[in-house]
Amino acid sequence: MARVAKKTARGRIAPKFAKVGSGELVTLFDFVRYAVSRFVEAELAFAHGTTDPVAEAAFLVGEALHLDPEQFEAFAPARVTAAERKTILDLIHRRITTRKPAAYLVNKTYMRGLPFYVDERVIVPRSFIGELLDSHFGSDGEAGALIDDPTEVGRVLDLCTGSGCLAILAAHHFPNAMVDAVDISKGALEVAARNVGEYGLEERISLYRGDLFAPLGDNRYDLIITNPPYVDAEGMAALPPECRAEPKLAFDGGADGLNVVRRILREAPDHLTRDGGLICEIGRGRELVDEAFPELPLLWLDTEDSEGEVFWIAAADLG
Ligand SMILES: C[S@@+](CC[C@H](N)C(=O)[O-])C[C@H]1O[C@@H](n2cnc3c(N)ncnc32)[C@H](O)[C@@H]1O
Secondary structure (H helix, E strand, O other), X not given: OOEEEEXXXXXXXXXXXXXXXXXXXXXXXXXXXXXXXXXXXXXXXXXXXXXXXXXXXXXXXXXXXXXXXXXHHHHOOOEOOHHHHHHHHHHHHHHHHHOOOHHHHHOOEEEOOEEEOOOOOOOOOOOOHHXXXXXXXXXXXXXXXXXXXXXXXXXXXXXXXXXXXHHHHHHHHOOOOXXXXXXXXXXXXXXXXXXXXXXXXXXXXXXXXXXXXXXXOOOOEEEEEEOXXXXXXXXXXXXXXXXXXXXXXXXXXXXXOOHHHHHXXXXXXXHEEEEEEEEEEOOOOHHHHHHHOOOOOOEEEEEOOEEEEEEEEEHHHHO
């Protein structure tokens, strides 16, 4: 047994790790294997940029060594130094004892291959909209494209921007667009500002603090992107510890999860251009949304890891 449990003064179980002898773990692969064994043993949840213990372990080991994820395989058989060994083991053990998402431990996550700074002020980016921007808003004229020509998109709004990840992906996707991004959380906007700065997009992305559309006046957009809070009360009560380390404001969608989504659907028509459209992630509330808005021809979009959790609606259909 590598881990023995000990009760703390507060009655919580504090995992204690058996000493890893020097020379027992040698290569990057060895540390990934060790991490996977410990993660599975500790029954961690994986939902923050990785979806399984192997990917999570490879991410942590790679970040500890400042390796680009693309480089991991090439270096996997390489040995680590004593100092690196200490850093890696510390991260692996902190992932288990704190139950924080790995992204918070290294202040970084990747979305669609791009790195973003993150800390506890923002939810760790994992919106399905990132993939949908590639699959349905591409410039290669593929079937199912929802916007004819990405270069003609002039104004984009990212509502509930958090870390700014979707605003930044949108700025890359729609090269001629000016992007507005709104969040109600001061801390989230500080993180978003940092990411916008790191991508040198200050001239194209404007950040606003406020309640949904409130700070935007009469502005209208060709595209509104939003990944709002949409977890219902039952889901909130069942969040794993990893998600409880994230801001509650990012999840809490009220009793049925749709408090914010309803408001967005009601208010969006006043902020879309005639040919514009709204793409909105809603989690598992599809039936409820369909029931609440039977008159709306919502187009449900699937991704590699989701079915019917994001809808698209054209402004003309929104009323
Ligand atoms: C699910 S997170 C999405 C963050 C980011 N777009 C992403 O995909 O990673 C939802 C965000 O909405 C923000 N938020 C919650 N209620 C809001 C409101 N009424 N108006 C604006 N932002 C809100 C939260 O602070 C949080 O950053």
